[in-house]
Amino acid sequence: MLDSNTRKKASDKLRKIVGSEYITMHETDRILNAHDAWPLSEAKIRAGEMLPLADFVVFPGSAEEISKVLVVANELKIPVTPVGGGAGTCGGTLPIYGGIQLDLKRLNKIGEIDHDSMLIRAQAGVVGIDLEEEVNRHGYTTGHTPTSLRASNIGGFIATRSGGSMSSLYGKIEDLTLGLQVVLPNGSIVETKAVPRHSVGPDLRQLFIGSEGTLGVITEATLRLFPKPEKRRFRSFSFPDVHSGIEAIRKIFRVGIIPSVARLYDPEDAALTFSMNFEFDEGHCMLLLAFDGATERVDLDDNESTRICIEEGGTNQGEGPSKRWWEHRYDMYYPTRLTTAGYAIGDTIDIVATYDKLENVYHSMKKDMEAEDAVVMSHFSHMYQNGGSIYMIFFTSQPDAETAWNTYKRIWDAGIAACHREGGTMSHQHGVGLSRSSYTEDELGSGFGVLKKIKDALDPNGIMNPGKLGLGVRG
Amino acid sequence: MTEQGKIAEQVRMCAACPKMCRHVCPTFFAWRSDAPTPHGRALLLHQEITGLRNIDERGVEVLYQCLECSHCLTWCKPEIDIASLVENKRCDLVKSGRQPSGVNRLANFVKETHNPFGEKHSKRNDWLKTGSLNGPKIIYFSGCTAAYREKSIAQDTISILEYLGYSVAITPDEWCCGSPLFRTGDTATGLKQASHNVEVLNDINAEEIIVTCPGCYRALTKDYPENGFELDKPVQHISEFLNRLVDKLPQGDTNGSVTFHDPCHLGRHSGVYDAPRAVIERISGNPIVEMERNRENAMCCGNGAGLRTLFPEHAKMIGSERVRQALNINANCIVTSCPFCKEMLEAQSERRVAVFDLPEFVMQGIESRNVKTD
Missing domain, CATH: 1.10.1060 (Fumarate Reductase Iron-sulfur Protein; Chain B, domain 2)
Incomplete structure (x- = not known):
């Protein structure tokens, strides 16, 4: 928290920039705007604990106002935590050192669609579902449909390097973002041009995608659009084990088929997710596939994928499980009585690895996390030509808060250690935030020093989202 | 538990x-x-x-x-x-x-004048004109907004009911239904209204009670009985009543696209979605063009639960957004079935789209047929 003198100075200056209506110091506002969707935040809220609070919540209306806010923050050396939808799952927007919570929800304008180039420009505070519905009206999709779509914002997608459930075909947000507007910590407003490819030095746009507010504030983006697919077909296969399911996926991609959805549920997750509605052998895995595109192309991809799956020992389960998952994909995101009771807490470690390491990462993480009192169930969630992501989902319920939070941390430590030991990367799409911050140096290895030098150059006073991404951790 | x-x-x-x-x-x-x-x-x-x-x-x-x-x-x-x-x-x-003090002000107005606007009670419905005394007798409970702010809704309702062969009773002793008080937490004052209204309405010999305001509808059909105040005759919203007699309404043949805005108290809170649509389609002669957010998923107009009293600018922003949603689908006309919603949507329409409450829309249909017939 700031000392009263700094708070007063900052308050006067910030009010002049954004207007009194758009800055609040009320404790109630600071509490209600503090929390994201990090399971630990949610569990602590349920347990009646207070989350860290900012000194101010500021709602700027333009990049120019943000620029001025950052100049003031730099001058007074005040921490700034940018917030989009507040839907992140890693604590990335918790203002752990107080200061300014810079809430971007007022930046909610959607520009005109460029039909020739299939692009749209949108401000950082546009809610994902609002953008998707707007482009749907014109026959397009953004191709970016994470489960948090109703709550997360464009700026948050980009800041966390997020991925939608159809990223196999459409790509993650780093593939979907062509241009960016970013306000740097010194207040300068930087634009990266929206072009499909370029050869003018390193891609600066990629420097800010995934920077989680530690290098600047993303204010606008130019995003790719795709015509809504003529056909989306669902297909499901059960497999006797994880290995045969992964082999099927690998071979589907290898022959050049790119499904929009490729998700393999391990026996525990398959039983929990599908056994209430579908008949399949006990202990089997479930592979969900979807194919988007012109009907003829979808027919070909479906037939060839079916041939591969059967060759790998799969049993055709029709469209049922896959279609049901698609239609109910948001359901798992809702709280339930049991998962919110007492000191229950669950989370997902969304690791990513290449095919040669993927199964080892899965087995090692599962074993080590279970050794720490976790119930673990998993699905291979976002698959590509060279490997993919695993949702290592865990759950634990403990008798008191202290034991619960310690157990939660031990499960994380064990899971990440196993992931790194087996050559995996600790996040595919959720980002680092606070939950993974302390592991960042291990993850990036020699690359961490480069990231730190970039941080020091752009943000010498360390005002931007300190404590996240392994950067700016204060004593 | x-x-x-x-x-x-x-x-x-x-x-x-x-x-x-x-x-x-x-x-x-x-x-x-x-x-x-x-x-x-x-x-x-x-x-x-x-x-x-x-x-x-x-x-x-x-x-x-x-x-x-x-x-x-x-x-x-x-x-x-x-x-x-x-x-x-x-x-x-x-x-x-x-x-908040605004809630007190509202409650005080109701206590003193029996309406939330602070208007004279004597002017509540002394201006309403009734005609025919023939036909089955029904009570029209106009509610405050139609009585003081959206008068054509009240008058058109009486005209329609008489057109359909009913004798309409209105009572000068009608008080605010209490809805604004129930919704803003002043249950005690709300129940005083309930007690009075039940006594007055039960004293009138009539077949049923018609309301045009979904706030009144919810109060009379839910809040009153939940708190032990029972009316001795059925209460119908005008949309349900007209739907029952839809064959007696003129079959229209209009141009232009008409959309329907679902009032929250009528739709989500009372489950009435189809009746107003059926009536509108009868009058317009065309299927309703739905807004993207409709029925259970309809956006509120911004005029409920004291929001406009306490935060008028934000309430208007919500109303403007709902109008924009109608313009998005190229509607020429928004029909709703709530004087409150009508008031907000019309104020925010900036004349880009016509806004009617259901009785006004139906009355237009009747009048245009009469013109043709004559």
């Missing part, structure tokens, strides 16, 4: 939800802050229940930055009715005298 335990459980789930309904919350739209949202309200209640923190003055304000439209409930898998929880809390706040 006790009732308090159930409430604590629901509030706990909502407070820590990853915001699955926020995208449809009209007050989130208007404020672009996480404070006036379902989970924001729940978090306030949760922290109070767990003893972590009492609701302060700003917290009270947040609890009144809610339209109680229940749109969030449509999107809530655990079916947590945050509007009811907010309303219950408002009752506690009023009992302890901690409600």
Whole structure:
């Protein structure tokens, strides 16, 4: 928290920039705007604990106002935590050192669609579902449909390097973002041009995608659009084990088929997710596939994928499980009585690895996390030509808060250690935030020093989202 | 589990939800802050229940930055009715005298003048003209908005009922139904209205009671009986009544696209969706062109639960957005079935689209047929 003198100075200056209506110091506002969707935040809220609070919540209306806010923050050396939808799952927007919570929800304008180039420009505070519905009206999709779509914002997608459930075909947000507007910590407003490819030095746009507010504030983006697919077909296969399911996926991609959805549920997750509605052998895995595109192309991809799956020992389960998952994909995101009771807490470690390491990462993480009192169930969630992501989902319920939070941390430590030991990367799409911050140096290895030098150059006073991404951790 | 335990459980789930309904919350739209949202309200209640923190003055304000439209409930898998929880809390706040002063003003107007506008009670319906004394007798309970602000709704309703062969009774002793008080937490004053209205309405010999305001409809059909005040004749919303007699209404043949705005109290709170649509389609002769958000998923107009009284600019922003949604589908005309909604939508339409309440729309249909017939 700031000392009263700094708070007063900052308050006067910030009010002049954004207007009194758009800055609040009320404790109630600071509490209600503090929390994201990090399971630990949610569990602590349920347990009646207070989350860290900012000194101010500021709602700027333009990049120019943000620029001025950052100049003031730099001058007074005040921490700034940018917030989009507040839907992140890693604590990335918790203002752990107080200061300014810079809430971007007022930046909610959607520009005109460029039909020739299939692009749209949108401000950082546009809610994902609002953008998707707007482009749907014109026959397009953004191709970016994470489960948090109703709550997360464009700026948050980009800041966390997020991925939608159809990223196999459409790509993650780093593939979907062509241009960016970013306000740097010194207040300068930087634009990266929206072009499909370029050869003018390193891609600066990629420097800010995934920077989680530690290098600047993303204010606008130019995003790719795709015509809504003529056909989306669902297909499901059960497999006797994880290995045969992964082999099927690998071979589907290898022959050049790119499904929009490729998700393999391990026996525990398959039983929990599908056994209430579908008949399949006990202990089997479930592979969900979807194919988007012109009907003829979808027919070909479906037939060839079916041939591969059967060759790998799969049993055709029709469209049922896959279609049901698609239609109910948001359901798992809702709280339930049991998962919110007492000191229950669950989370997902969304690791990513290449095919040669993927199964080892899965087995090692599962074993080590279970050794720490976790119930673990998993699905291979976002698959590509060279490997993919695993949702290592865990759950634990403990008798008191202290034991619960310690157990939660031990499960994380064990899971990440196993992931790194087996050559995996600790996040595919959720980002680092606070939950993974302390592991960042291990993850990036020699690359961490480069990231730190970039941080020091752009943000010498360390005002931007300190404590996240392994950067700016204060004593 | 006790009732308090159930409430604590629901509030706990909502407070820590990853915001699955926020995208449809009209007050989130208007404020672009996480404070006036379902989970924001729940978090306030949760922290109070767990003893972590009492609701302060700003917290009270947040609890009144809610339209109680229940749109969030449509999107809530655990079916947590945050509007009811907010309303219950408002009752506690009023009992302890901690409600915003605007709510007091509203309640005082109702106490003194029997309407929330502070208008003279003697002027409530002395201007309404009734004609035929033949036919089955029904009572028209106009409600305050149609009586004082949207007079053509009240007069057209009487004309339509008489056109359909009814003798319409109106009473100068009609008071505010109490809806604005129930919704803002002043149950005691609301029930005084209920007690009076039940006595007056039960004293009139008639077949049924017709209301045009869904706020009145909900009050008379739900709030009154839930609190032990029973009317001795059925209460019908005008949309249901007209739908019952839809064959007697003129079959229209109009140009232009007509959309329907579902009032929250009629739709989500009372489950009436089809009746107004059937009546409109009869009069217009064309299928309704639906807005993207319709029926259970319809956006509130912004004019409910005291929001416009306390935060008029934000209420208007919500109304403007609903008008924009109608313009998005190229509607020429918005019909609603609520004087409150009509008032807000018309004010925010800036003449880009015509706005009618159902009786006004039906009356136009009747008049145009009469012109042709004559």
